[in-house]
Amino acid sequence: MKKIYKILRITIITLSLISYGKAQTNIYTTDFGTVANVNPTGWTFTGINMNISTNSASSGYPSASGNCYLGEGNSVAFINTSATSEPTSQIGTSSAELLVNTTGFSTVTLAFGMRKSSGGYNANATYTLEWSNNGITYNTINYTEAIAGAWGLASGPGLTLPAGAGNQSTLYIRWTFVRTGTASNFKIDDVFVIGNAAANNNAPTIVMDVASTSNFLDGGVSVAPISPYPVSGVISDPSDPASTLGIDFTINDAQTAASSLTVTFVSSNLTVLPNANVVITGTAASRNIKIIPGTVGYSNITINVSDGTNITPYTINYACSAAASTPSNTIWHTGMSDASDAVAIDNNYYISGDDELDILNVYSRTASGLPLVSFDYSSFINLASTSSPEVDLEAGTRSPLNTNRIYWMGSMSTGGSSFSIRPNRDRLFATTVSGTGATTTFSVLGYYASLRTAIVNWGDANGYNFSASAAAGMDSKNIAGYAAEGMVFAPDNITLYVGLRAPLVPIANRTKAVIVPLTNFETWFNNGSPSGNPTLGAPIELNLGGRGIRDLVRLTNGVYIILAGNPAGSPLTSAIYKWTGNATDAPLFIATPVNGFLNMEGVMQGIGSAPVSATPLQIISDGGGDIIYNDGNAAKDLADLNLRKFRLDNLSAVNLCILSATSTPVITQAGFSFTSTPGVSYQWYYNSVAITGATLQTYNAAQNGNYFVAVTDAGGCSSTSAVVVVNTVGFTNYIGDKNVVTIFPNPYNESTSIELVLAENSRVIIEVYSLLGQKIQSIANADYFAGKHTFSFGAVKLGYAAGMYLIKTAVNNNTIVTRVIEN
Structure with missing residues (x-):
């Protein structure tokens, strides 16, 4: 009966292959031979008593005596590797796993003979068929079980596995039998793994992902640019999008998982673009390529996506220009x-x-x-x-x-x-x-x-x-x-x-x-x-x-x-x-x-x-x-x-400061007091030298000379006023018709000299006052002979703060007041 089924099953499989409309190849075939306990290549067994066993009359297949099949059960016809009888009360899990290479085949069909216990024995067992492309994660293969006690699959001779089973260097196919009670068994034989011919394997695809690629690289287009695609880079450009952001691509394949596709590249000009300057990252379907400029010139970068049989290229026509002097x-x-x-x-x-x-x-x-x-x-x-x-x-x-x-x-x-x-x-x-x-x-x-x-x-x-x-x-x-x-x-x-x-x-x-x-x-x-x-x-x-x-x-x-x-x-x-x-x-x-x-x-x-x-x-x-x-x-x-x-x-x-003539500051003079037109800050100058501390809108001149002010506005722009000449205060002044007083330097540091030249014997009084009218010092109050006399004054030495003071000089009935500044 088993031999008859083999012939019938093979015939059905052949007819099924023809019905696919494309050439197919048996990747793997086995009927487990004729010798018990000899495991064929590619199989591994785990659990209890899943072995290559021999038919015998007691198994219900008298005509199959001398042949072998893969089985697990409680019959004495099934023997383990030690050739000892199996205990009828054995309960547990058994599995058999087949490893095959499906590279070059887009889809895979699995066919096998199957027989399981008849009658009430089915209640004491479960049967599972699974596949995996990595030996870690397994996927269940759904099928309709054979009628209990008969050989074959009720759903037909072949099960087409999902696309991911194709193009795998190792495809894992696993049968698992879990016995929860006695008097149950499971047998398979004549396993076929059939693949579509490599000529019908679809090539992988590679498409620029314009949704995630920067607009600086794809120009904001909504349709992915076809190959070849031109890209330009600049040496040492810190914002060069090709080297900092890179181009995103989506790769795919109708038969091969994206994670199993191989992505490589070739640079046509290794001087312009060495291999180390092209960096491909990403996993599964999403990949990114960054291009780091090498030297000036052109290089075509060909990105190749391979499923192991077919290769699909995408070319970037890359051009590199020189760095700016200040990148x-x-x-x-x-x-x-x-x-x-x-x-x-x-x-x-x-x-x-x-x-x-x-x-x-x-x-x-x-x-x-x-x-x-x-x-x-x-x-x-x-x-x-x-x-x-x-x-x-x-x-x-x-x-x-x-x-x-x-x-x-x-x-x-x-x-x-x-x-x-x-x-x-x-x-x-x-x-x-x-x-x-x-x-x-x-x-x-x-x-x-x-x-x-x-x-x-x-x-x-x-x-x-x-x-x-x-x-x-x-x-x-x-x-x-x-x-x-x-x-x-x-x-x-x-x-x-x-x-x-x-x-x-x-x-x-x-x-x-x-x-x-x-x-x-x-x-x-x-x-x-x-x-x-x-x-x-x-x-x-x-x-x-x-x-x-x-x-x-x-x-x-x-x-x-x-x-x-x-x-x-x-x-x-x-x-x-x-x-x-x-x-x-x-x-x-x-x-x-x-x-x-x-x-x-x-x-x-x-x-x-x-x-x-x-x-x-x-x-x-x-x-x-x-x-x-x-x-x-x-x-x-x-x-x-x-x-x-x-x-x-x-x-x-x-510096974009530019002021028209109407924006030039103007000095308003009242005696020795100067006032500038408004600004944010001020600096007064005496004879073209900045006067220390003179940074207010007003300034009181203390000596003869040339004065002007620099005014800065809210924008940080400065403009200078016209020069104002002062000749009524300063170094030298007359007291009366013939007497001369000179105070220098002014402004001064630490002390200033007061030089008095008398035309005749005279009464001299020299006093110093603060701007509030407080007498600070009496320098002279006596009669002096005709000629030159020198005195000195320093506010800080006397314990007062630096600043402006008034020196009152009187000769006989003539008086002059001079402003002095101590820095």
Whole structure:
């Protein structure tokens, strides 16, 4: 009967394999042979009397005599390894475990012959079938048991195990028989482990996890980028996202558990990126790769995910650029290179435009990386040429009246190798900006397309001949060319200043930059529906050392910052100036380490509060012409936007104190008493030397000489008054017509000398009083011969405090009082 079942079972299994529709392979087969107590390879037995046993007539299978099967029970037909009979009262747990290798097979089917006790014996036993891929955690295999007393599985010849059973170097299959009473037994034979052919094994997957990867690396996209993906890093950049945050990936496989997948990588250029500079971490399906820059250049990093048979690669095209001279002060942004302006959203984010891409990007003010939001405005401003849509965006400024409105302006310049007229560059438009960071949204409010014409006509009317400067064929990047690059509201919050990069004026020597004032600007712009042409005011000419205007901003403290540069671009003569915004005031040069070093295009007030005397600034530089990867290619020519980059530099504690003539302190004099206009702190000077302790708003002069005061305001800015000359007190004074008294030094330390020269014999009285009228000392009270007499005084020596005292000198009937100060 058993032999007949074997034939039938094998036939059914064969038919079942065909029904799967794919090639299958017997990974493991056994019928336990014909010799009792010989354990086949791959099996282990634990517990009581689970052994290879021999059929006999008493077992109920007379036709199977001489063959063996795996069994456990109370029949004398089942013998243990010592070949002794089993006690019929034996109770306990027995198990048999098979270890097989399923590598290369996606799924596994298990088939086996089974017979258990018939009748009431079943109540005294339980049977369990389990699998594991680690030998620690076991999973139950559900199946329908055979009819008691018969061979086979009622559910059919095969059990398909879960996907995790495939592709395992060791798969554990365990049968467990728990006997709780006597007269019960369990037998299995003809075990088959069948696997799907390796050719049908699905390859693993690797996908960038854009939900957990920083937006600084994936640009805030919602769909995972496909391979290859470009990433740029900077040597020694403390906020480089690729090295500090890394890219998150999700790996998976239809047949293999993620924890069993192998993740490796290959760097194509070990000089640029040594193996030690690539760090892969994570477990199961979540993995992270950090890339630490090595040297300047390119390296393709291929991440390979393997299930033991199939390998799926994901490539990162990595590019590394050189470190900044001051890495802690420099942030590197990718996604564009020709940054041309900067408008802060808040202390965390700002907006910058690219003068070659019609895109506004939202960047972090504190960390390197890609923009969080990109907005293409080209379809909203009715461009004259859509085939060459470049607006050449160069300036942006926030409305003082509508704080969520930002105005943007093209350069209005000529372009191309032939310096042709580019109408697209004549756009002045407004956006409404809401939110911040990754939630920033943009909408275009309106635009104006004829500002270039209005300014050219204005320039002609003011004798600048802008028609020639702006003509086709004229290079706009020329001292006599025409281009606008700055825009900011005037101190009145009504007039809009447009700063020109070129031309410099006047025509005769071209030494000064020009600002074009658009009066009543926002009224004229009319919320995006301008009516007629704007009204332009009187020109403002500024001496910027032969430089044109590259950006104009007004800080919260009212100070204007002007970024200035060579109208021709090269050689680089960039510089920073501070200005009151008043047409009659001259801008002042600020000495900074970035002057002449950075190609400065935009500036923002730094993060956080600070006094005007120590204001931080953030400088945006155009990096389009930089060769950043030592490959001979300018950044703006790189095909992958992710590899283009520009820099933001932090300048700390910049002295932006700048006071107009109306802010100069004024001294009011009443006799010998001086009073300054109000301030926060004061320092009085005598003959250009600070007077110790003279730090009040008022001061009483004690001697002849030149006096002035330095007043410091709430912003930490100091300004000095005009000099006041005192010639009625001091070193030398006459008493009567001929007698001379000299007191020196004054102010003094420890003591001062009183020198009296008498023209004739005289009565002399010298007394010292406090400012309250108390007599401190009587120095002289006697008759003296004609000639010179010397006395001394020191308040501290007499036990009094340092400070101001009055020395009264009387000769005959003539008296003079002199103020002295002891430090």
